[in-house]
Amino acid sequence: MTAVLEISGLNKSFGGIKATDDLNLSVTPHELHAIIGPNGAGKTTLISQLSGTQQPDTGTIRFQGQDITQIAPHKRAHLGIARSYQITSLIMQMSVIDNIALALQAHDGHSFRFIRPARGIKSLRDRAMSLLDRVGLADKADLSTAALSHGEHRHMEIAIALASEAELMLLDEPMAGLGLEASAQMVDLLLGIKGKHTILLIEHDMDAVFALADRISVLVYGHIIATGTPDEIRSNEAVQHAYLGEE
Amino acid sequence: MQKLTRRGWLTVIVMALLAVLPPVFYLTGNAFYLDLATRLTILAIAAVSLNLILGYGGLISFGHAAFVGLGAYAVGIPAYHWLYYSWGDWAVNGLVQFPLAIIVSAVFALLTGIVCLRTRGVYFIMITMAFAQMVYYLIVSIEEYGGDDGLVIDTRSELPLINLDDPLQLFGLSYVSLLVAMLLVRMIVNSRFGMVLQGAKGNEERMISLGFNVYAYRLTAYVISGAMAGYAGALLGNFTTFISPEMMDWSRSGELMFMVILGGVATTLGPVLGAVSFIVIEEILSTITIYWHLPFGLMLIGVVLFVRGGLAGLLTGRGGKDD
Ligand SMILES: Nc1ncnc2c1ncn2[C@@H]1O[C@H](COP(=O)(O)OP(=O)(O)OP(=O)(O)O)[C@@H](O)[C@H]1O
Numbered sequence: 001m002t003a004v005l006e007i008s009g010l011n012k013s014f015g016g017i018k019a020t021d022d023l024n025l026s027v028t029p030h031e032l033h034a035i036i037g038p039n040g041a042g043k044t045t046l047i048s049q050l051s052g053t054q055q056p057d058t059g060t061i062r063f064q065g066q067d068i069t070q071i072a073p074h075k076r077a078h079l080g081i082a083r084s085y086q087i088t089s090l091i092m093q094m095s096v097i098d099n100i101a102l103a104l105q106a107h108d109g110h111s112f113r114f115i116r117p118a119r120g121i122k123s124l125r126d127r128a129m130s131l132l133d134r135v136g137l138a139d140k141a142d143l144s145t146a147a148l149s150h151g152e153h154r155h156m157e158i159a160i161a162l163a164s165e166a167e168l169m170l171l172d173e174p175m176a177g178l179g180l181e182a183s184a185q186m187v188d189l190l191l192g193i194k195g196k197h198t199i200l201l202i203e204h205d206m207d208a209v210f211a212l213a214d215r216i217s218v219l220v221y222g223h224i225i226a227t228g229t230p231d232e233i234r235s236n237e238a239v240q241h242a243y244l245g246e247e
Numbered sequence: 248m249q250k251l252t253r254r255g256w257l258t259v260i261v262m263a264l265l266a267v268l269p270p271v272f273y274l275t276g277n278a279f280y281l282d283l284a285t286r287l288t289i290l291a292i293a294a295v296s297l298n299l300i301l302g303y304g305g306l307i308s309f310g311h312a313a314f315v316g317l318g319a320y321a322v323g324i325p326a327y328h329w330l331y332y333s334w335g336d337w338a339v340n341g342l343v344q345f346p347l348a349i350i351v352s353a354v355f356a357l358l359t360g361i362v363c364l365r366t367r368g369v370y371f372i373m374i375t376m377a378f379a380q381m382v383y384y385l386i387v388s389i390e391e392y393g394g395d396d397g398l399v400i401d402t403r404s405e406l407p408l409i410n411l412d413d414p415l416q417l418f419g420l421s422y423v424s425l426l427v428a429m430l431l432v433r434m435i436v437n438s439r440f441g442m443v444l445q446g447a448k449g450n451e452e453r454m455i456s457l458g459f460n461v462y463a464y465r466l467t468a469y470v471i472s473g474a475m476a477g478y479a480g481a482l483l484g485n486f487t488t489f490i491s492p493e494m495m496d497w498s499r500s501g502e503l504m505f506m507v508i509l510g511g512v513a514t515t516l517g518p519v520l521g522a523v524s525f526i527v528i529e530e531i532l533s534t535i536t537i538y539w540h541l542p543f544g545l546m547l548i549g550v551v552l553f554v555r556g557g558l559a560g561l562l563t564g565r566g567g568k569d570d
């Protein structure tokens with residue numbers, strides 16, 4: 001089975017800080033692979049290099065066998081890579097449904113179409129509505145995005161990632177800032193999509209990670225110190241010493 | 248038909264007044280007001296075109312007057328050659344001049360947009376202004392076309408059915424052009440293309456990671472906007488029958504920006520309200536005092552700072568969201 005994602009020898013520094021340090025990782029089809037690590041370990045930087053908004057100094061990234069290291073971020077989206085943001089990144093001035101419809105529109109041919117009103121395109125609207133339904137926001141569809149709560153924004157992030165129907169989803173701390181109940185909802189939501197897509201999940205919430213992940217990699221100072229099943233990671237001494245122990 | 252909102256009604260009323268009042272003034276012996284209305288209508292077209300990139304695209308372009316100026320020169324230069332170098336009658340044909348104005352401005356927008364749109368924020372403002380000043384100095388340096396002093400256009404564009412020497416018909420063409428420009432921009436911003444343009448204004452990085460080539464969409468909008476401004480320039484040349492580099496000066500670009508912001512960005516009517524207020528207030532203040540620039544400037548700053556949504560927001564009692 002060829003890996004969906006194959007990262008080899010990835011390095012990235014910011015001035016003196018090595019945010020990514022000789023990172024190697026292989027993610028297999030339809031697994032939910034979690035990446036855990038302390039603050040500043042370089043998790044978001046890794047996601048940004050995978051989605052293409054940041055360029056690695058050295059190393060290669062392969063997606064479904066193709067070297068994508070030099071490919072522009074908007075093209076990676078079309079190859080089948082979607083990302084959600086740790087710090088909510090939505091179009092605040094637009095309505096909730098417009099945000100989702102735009103995500104769908106991105107994968108519905110080019111948008112050099114000037115005549116028909118986009119809000120009148122039923123296929124996009126209907127699919128956007130059903131995505132909002134899936135994340136429990138159907139009744140908020142017409143509100144301004146800015147008017148929604150933080151937790152609702154996190155659900156919109158997931159709906160947008162789902163809209164792409166991407167093979168690989170890069171989810172950067174979807175539970176960041178959520179309360180207990182909202183976190184549990186998010187875990188349910190992720191359990192629902194698990195197995196249908198390949199998911200690289202970054203998460204601080206250990207209960208969520210151990211409930212969801214097929215495999216876990218532990219990132220410390222930009223380097224992966226261990227990869228394994230949840231049980232293997234739990235019992236790994238180096239991991240406990242470097243990370244789990246101090247939590 | 249959908250029911251008109253408050254802002255929809257305001258648009259209908261303002262546009263109806265603009266259609267009726269100037270000809271009435273003209274026919275009752277106040278030709279001056281028709282002149283004023285024609286000028287503001289033409290400037291409103293330029294403001295509407297700027298609103299596409301500034302209001303909906305969030306691109307603070309400070310060189311929009313260059314497109315207008317190029318459009319005017321696309322009328323003036325062929326007319327000059329027609330007169331002095333006996334170019335054929337095609338050179339004063341509006342069906343040649345107007346498309347030429349659109350093409351010249353569109354090409355200039357494409358070439359400069361390729362560079363400008365690679366920059367962000369203050370750099371974008373500076374570089375759009377720099378390109379406009381470049382054209383300004385280029386025209387100044389061409390003695391043949393009057394350099395600094397400009398050039399009188401001896402013959403207005405010849406068009407089938409319309410005689411632009413008749414002030415009423417010139418106003419009519421300008422007014423219809425403005426209506427078309429407003430409807431065109433409205434159609435564009437509500438289309439898929441427009442959603443991408445507005446999405447990129449709100450969150451560029453998100454739009455890129457969704458898979459949109461934001462640069463290509465913005466460049467397209469920039470070219471459309473430039474082309475429309477070029478058309479407005481061709482009308483302006485016909486109106487003033489005089490072209491000079493001064494039309495492209497950065498202060499002219501600034502005035503267009505003020506019109507858009509004063510009227511309310513990203514609204515259909517905003518740029519028109521902005522142009523009307525700008526011209527009317529300028530006219531009133533300049534008859535009261537020669538120091539009208541200062542109170543005018545203060546007023547503009549007041550509107551920009553304190554009224555969300557500009558005049559269009561003030562008149563309908565809500566913020567800058569379009570209906
Ligand atoms: N654009 C940048 N410029 C300079 N330094 C950066 C930049 N982005 C990240 N860093 C640094 O790189 C390191 C890794 O940052 P990153 O955001 O990837 O960590 P993280 O694992 O996502 O942390 P967190 O758990 O807090 O989200 C940090 O030391 C950070 O300060």
Ligand SMILES: [Mg+2]
Pocket residue numbers: 043044045086
């Ligand atoms: Mg992070």
